[in-house]
Amino acid sequence: MKIGILCYPTYGGSGIVATELGMSLANKGYEVHFISSALPARLDITNPNIFFHKVNVQTYPLFQYQPYDIALSSMIYRVVNLYKLDILHAHYAIPYAYAAFTAKQMLKEEGKDIPLVTTLHGTDITLVGQHPSYKHAVEFSINQSDTITSVSESLKKDTLQFFNIKKEIQVITNFIDNSEFDECMNCERKQFANADEKILIHVSNLRPVKRVEDVLQIFKNVNKKIKSKLVIIGEGPDMEKINQFLEENPDLIGEIRLLGKVNDLYKILQLSDVFLLPSEQESFGLAALEAMAANTPVISSNAGGIPEVNIQGETGYLAEIGNVEAMSNYTIKLLGDEKLLAQMKINAKQQAIKFDLKNILPIYEHMYQETLLEF
Numbered sequence: 001m002k003i004g005i006l007c008y009p010t011y012g013g014s015g016i017v018a019t020e021l022g023m024s025l026a027n028k029g030y031e032v033h034f035i036s037s038a039l040p041a042r043l044d045i046t047n048p049n050i051f052f053h054k055v056n057v058q059t060y061p062l063f064q065y066q067p068y069d070i071a072l073s074s075m076i077y078r079v080v081n082l083y084k085l086d087i088l089h090a091h092y093a094i095p096y097a098y099a100a101f102t103a104k105q106m107l108k109e110e111g112k113d114i115p116l117v118t119t120l121h122g123t124d125i126t127l128v129g130q131h132p133s134y135k136h137a138v139e140f141s142i143n144q145s146d147t148i149t150s151v152s153e154s155l156k157k158d159t160l161q162f163f164n165i166k167k168e169i170q171v172i173t174n175f176i177d178n179s180e181f182d183e184c185m186n187c188e189r190k191q192f193a194n195a196d197e198k199i200l201i202h203v204s205n206l207r208p209v210k211r212v213e214d215v216l217q218i219f220k221n222v223n224k225k226i227k228s229k230l231v232i233i234g235e236g237p238d239m240e241k242i243n244q245f246l247e248e249n250p251d252l253i254g255e256i257r258l259l260g261k262v263n264d265l266y267k268i269l270q271l272s273d274v275f276l277l278p279s280e281q282e283s284f285g286l287a288a289l290e291a292m293a294a295n296t297p298v299i300s301s302n303a304g305g306i307p308e309v310n311i312q313g314e315t316g317y318l319a320e321i322g323n324v325e326a327m328s329n330y331t332i333k334l335l336g337d338e339k340l341l342a343q344m345k346i347n348a349k350q351q352a353i354k355f356d357l358k359n360i361l362p363i364y365e366h367m368y369q370e371t372l373l374e375f
């Protein structure tokens, strides 16, 4: 089977899921074509079954906004024709499902067609997709997809609530390749903390929806009771909130490490004791699953699909969005009790194993086959 994957190339969750899925399919012998504006961050382009097609947007002074979606649909049409693709898989409705629909229309003009799978990831439904500027086009392109999948039950519910969807939505959860989290041989905690200190970690694109100010406040509360350090990984607009917090709390400057984007994320997660995810909205929380695969329990909000991943009192603790006090108290309880922490680290790993790639990949393969059969 020849599969075309349309995704964002950046560090966002949808791009990571699309890339990991495509690489796993390529390892199983499928021919996988990535169509994106840049080489996806984690893509191993040396795999002979993987192809990358960069969307080229021609700039022209007349355009105030460059027409990316037109260039994207043209590129999808060309790749389908040139490489004789069997199926298209759009990750994130905007603009991928919409551009794929346009490409399908171009193909139909020539008596051809190709099935389209759209995977909904979260903000395409709960945030961006709801804006009146996009809503109708998002609803339309989801309904034009031959198969629709969602990364959690919560996101499926939100999609059905916010849009008039006329087709069945299949939940295929996000996944993790636990084999990439083999015991870290040369990981050194001392790079980040003293021997008697605990390590708290937060990884995100630092957008307002991640509530980084809650991360900082939780750490401030925890640090008063437990010797600890906070590691923040990622870049984004709310970096300014972190700088402001440090200006207001100069005594914490030496306690907080800002690493930006890193390549050895898994290594650092394995050194950590607790992962903080107080998000306002989260369709799944892939970052929490990555932490669990690295034996790290999670203190989170109960937003969206997080409770499907982080289990209260088992893999960590959850509290209402914005309840910093509860999240701080849970973190203090967890980090102050070595026995509890050791047990939760084991539980976190067991939970990650339930979401292992080995279990989820066959579901995707089956879904592709069913889509092709019904097309």
Ligand code: GMT
Residues within 6 Å of the ligand: 011, 012, 013, 014, 015, 017, 092, 121, 122, 123, 126, 151, 174, 205, 207, 209, 281, 282, 283, 284, 285, 286, 287
């Ligand atoms: O979290 C983000 O802002 C990035 C966003 C994306 O589309 O890249 O992540 C969404 O998709 C991830 C992968 O399916 C999910 O794990 C995240 O929970 C989801 N983010 C939100 O719903 C805010």
